[in-house]
Amino acid sequence: MERTQELFEKIEEYLAEALPPEEMEAFENEMAIDPALALEVSKQRELHRVLSDTKALEFRKKIENIYQDIRAEEEAEKEVEEATTKKRTSFSIQHNSSSFSYWKIAAAFIVLLGIGNLLWNNLQQAGKNSDLYLSHYVPYPAEDVTRGHVVTKLDIVMKQYANGEYQAVIGELEQLTAMSKIEQLRLYLGNSYLNTGKEKEAIQQFENVSDTSKFYEDATWYRALSYLKLGQSDKSIPILKEIISYNGLYREKAIQLMNKLEN
């Protein structure tokens, strides 16, 4: 059975007993000879009954949030524990080797600093491409997205992302995005691409966020900014219009940016 808008509205009117008597009777007759329709009506009746209990829904939302907080805390503790174990092992190895190891560590540190500088320079260079992009772009904030068995790796990645180590997290995020159903990961991967000069890859990630996802509006905003960074403001404008009509969190920002683009 094809679920059209018209069918949904008819079922809703039937369930709300808002159909005129003759249409009500005709609809009931139709259900009697069409089991698929009868099943669809029964599903929707059940859905309305369960989801109209807003207190139960709020309670469910609350307990899910509490659980997520506890999980994040557990993972952070696990990570600290793992880091402490590694530190102990590393300390023990250092004691068994020559003092030359210290020079190796120092050299590695300098290389890391160099990589950091290189990333910073790249970011700066990209930023010069568009003042407008720079004045509106804020990296998507790192939050707890931990769920399921990929959690430890993800937690480490999120800390690196929060530190602006975008290049370092891309590989892991690509794998995690392929493995996990968490759409928020696409925002992190997209932002990491965006900060490492891979705007087209970023756009692809933002486009892949489903329009029914709670992260769709975020993804749409970053898609508009990605085109702006590429200098393709003609592609940003219709996306900004969509954000404005969506009337959500990014509406004001979208209006400001639109005004600047059109002036």
Added chain:
Amino acid sequence: MVGLHYKMSNIDDRKIIEGIIADDDAVIEKFYRDHLPHVRNYILQNSGSEDDVGDVFHDALMVIYQKIGDNSLEITSSLKTYFFAICRNMWLSRLRVNKRYVMDDTVLTNIEGEDVSIQETIENSEKEHIYRKYFLTLSDACQKVLSMVFLDKTMREIAAETGYSEGYARKKKYECKQALMERIEKDPMYKELKKTTED
């Protein structure tokens, strides 16, 4: 949530139930911290994942919440034993429905021998857990629109409250409900429950 007519002997357990009724975050969080390790060990040792642990824990707590709501909660031993028995029966039941391997192959029993209706409650509430779980995965905008629909608000009221035009609100409502139903129907447990109901 109005009922206070539950039967319970333990004072600490009584405080937990009262905390749930009062929507007290601290009490609920303590309940999770106290009972999660035990439930987690059991599920992980019996073919479950960390996602399953969360689902079973939330769903079992919803069973308690709803039994408080309809004044049918009767516990004569401890809440801990009662709650774990719900989790265990719920998980064994899900494993069997999904035909997955079970380490703990004991038969499902009445919980504590005191609340004979609980197994029936667990089975009957499975679809409700699935509906709520997927509703909460929808975007905030979809949740807002559908909540108003389920509370029987008119399209004019929904449009006024969301700032959408009536036409857009109508389209949004359709898309959100369609997305919700698709997500529910993709759930393996829902598919199995549907088969069982149709058999």
